[in-house]
Amino acid sequence: MNLTTRRTRLAAAALAAVVAVGGLAACGNDDDTPAEGEKPAKLVVDTFGEFGYEELVKQYEQQTGIKVELRKTAQLGDYRPKLVRYLATGRGAADVTALEEGILNEFKANPGNWVDLTPLVADHSKEYLPWKWELGKTPDGKLLGLPTDVGSLAVCYRKDLFQAAGLPTERDQVSALWPDWNSFHQTGQKYKQATGKGFVDSITAVSNGVLFQQGTDLFYDKENNIIADTSPAVKTAWETATSMADISAKASTWSQEWFGGFKQGTFAATFCPSWMLGIVQENSGEENKGKWDVAAVPAGGGNWGGSWLAVPEQSKFPKEAAKLAEFLTSATSQVEAFKAKGPLPTNLEALQNEAFLSYTNEYFSGAPTGKIFGEGVAKIEPVHLGPKHQAVKENALEPALRSFENGQASKQKAWEQFVKDAAIQGAF
Structure with a gap:
């Protein structure tokens, strides 16, 4: 056995142990399980960098009466260790969690930490860039995340x-x-x-x-x-x-x-x-x-770059969290997020939206960023x-x-x- 193989197996064993510990810790939250049909007072969303969700969550709050807390971390390098800790201890994770492409496969390796979104949201499989949608699934077909942007x-x-x-x-x-x-x-x-x-x-x-x-x-x-x-x-x-x-x-x-x-x-x-x-x-x-x-x-x-929105298994309100993720990744929301902070849509309807294609960014000297970045999608x-x-x-x-x-x-x-x-x- 070479050194790389041995390290790989040791790391896999260590990660499995961490997941097991996380599972035990999560069991300690059973007393906090909400009653049947109970509506959450608040849902928490974890992101890094700039996702452009500030105004969108206000819309969601008005539509649903559910308060949304945005927890933003500036750097992905600081974000990942916190997420690892949340999963290992079984507590602390947001209801909706952004997963960047650079860390997605690492967390895919332990699908038990995540809710399968398939039964909780409509079938959106034909609505996104095909390769982007497929990357949000685990090898066994579980829908781990809904697509947000592409870079x-x-x-x-x-x-x-x-x-x-x-x-x-x-x-x-x-x-x-x-x-x-x-x-x-x-x-x-x-x-x-x-x-x-x-x-x-x-x-x-x-x-x-x-x-x-x-x-x-x-x-x-x-x-x-x-x-x-x-x-x-x-x-x-x-x-x-x-x-x-x-x-x-x-x-x-x-x-x-x-x-x-x-x-x-x-x-x-x-x-x-x-x-x-x-x-x-x-x-x-x-x-x-x-x-x-x-x-x-x-x-x-x-x-x-580019990300997905997932729902950790430890969320007490997975159905509502999935609906929030669905709202934030819809065609309309992706256009609004792009106009606010720049994350490029992966929803096919959003990419053809006239408000997206004609958008010019005033801060960047009126650059037609919808056209510039939209044309680049086909080359990805x-x-x-x-x-x-x-x-x-x-x-x-x-x-x-x-x-x-x-x-x-x-x-x-x-x-x-x-x-x-x-x-x-x-x-x-």
């Missing part, structure tokens, strides 16, 4: 900073600057030469942009064996990202430097899946309204993400890239560290 890629850029560097500012002209990644790098070098500042926020952002364009296996093969050290997709992302260290502002995604960099103009461009628009706006502030715009991503489309190919994808990306790949970017390790040493950490983080 069609673009580039968010600061027009004022481009102008100061003598670069074009109109989105079509900007898109034409970088038909490929090499051209993007060359544009960044021109910007840095003119301003002395970093062009793109970080090489980890570049890595994400490239990685999710590949449309193939990333850290795992189809049998969920770790292939991080041999994956062509990972190698392409690594080589492209490390080549751009010279134009990086070294503000890694989700860091305090990154959050502050939007307002301070530390960098001029970042990679924007549709759901990132709300995060850029929130952190840039009202004073930077109209300074941002949206251009095409180098080398075509791609998909970074589902990528196979293994059970610990997010852990490998955040705890192995990105730290290795940062160590190279910050001059703490040579490119070769950083790669070796990534391969070592990927085997540990990816064990399941």
Whole structure:
């Protein structure tokens, strides 16, 4: 038995033990079981980042008389450990829980933690992007989650900073600057030469942009064996990202430097899946309204992110929770969420909705974001993400890239560290 296999089996055994503990803990809640037909006074929804649900839950409250509490966590890296703890202890989970694609398979592995939504909602199987709907199901056909968004890629850029560097500012002209990644790098070098500042926020952002364009296996093969050290997709992302260290502002995604960099103009461009628009706006502030715009991503489309809404087994009101999830993922709600914060619809009716297709984002210089991101949906190919994808990306790949970017390790040493950490983080 090789080391990876042994670690995988040990990790699986440990996770099974955690689930068992969670099941025992959940049994302690029997006394709190609501009476037959009892209506919940409140339902709790857990999300990360910006889902655009603030106004939608107010509508739901008015329609049903049920109060909805939104619990938002800024970063997925902080969100996942809390969810693991809730499931392990059998208490604390929200009634409706968002599951991002990077962690979905990890939680699919223990379907007993989740309510099968099939008997609780109408049959919506023909209403969403087919591959997105299927990914929300467990191997045995259980409907674990209803689709929310998908992360069609673009580039968010600061027009004022481009102008100061003598670069074009109109989105079509900007898109034409970088038909490929090499051209993007060359544009960044021109910007840095003119301003002395970093062009793109970080090489980890570049890595994400490239990685999710590949449309193939990333850290795992189809049998969920770790292939991080041999994956062509990972190698392409690594080589492209490390080549751009010279134009990086070294503000890694989700860091305090990154959050502050939007307002301070530390960098001029970042990679924007549709759901990132709300995060850029929130952190840039009202004073930077109209300074941002949206251009095409180098080398075509791609998909970074996207989620589903699930109902934990420990919810005391699974029927009502399922109805709330159904409401939040409907065609109308997906259009409203997109207009509020940017998450791109996966509901087919929403994607054809005139209010979506014609929507322009005032904050981003009136960019036709419905058209820009909507056209990108057709180019998205589902990528196979293994059970610990997010852990490998955040705890192995990105730290290795940062160590190279910050001059703490040579490119070769950083790669070796990534391969070592990927085997540990990816064990399941």
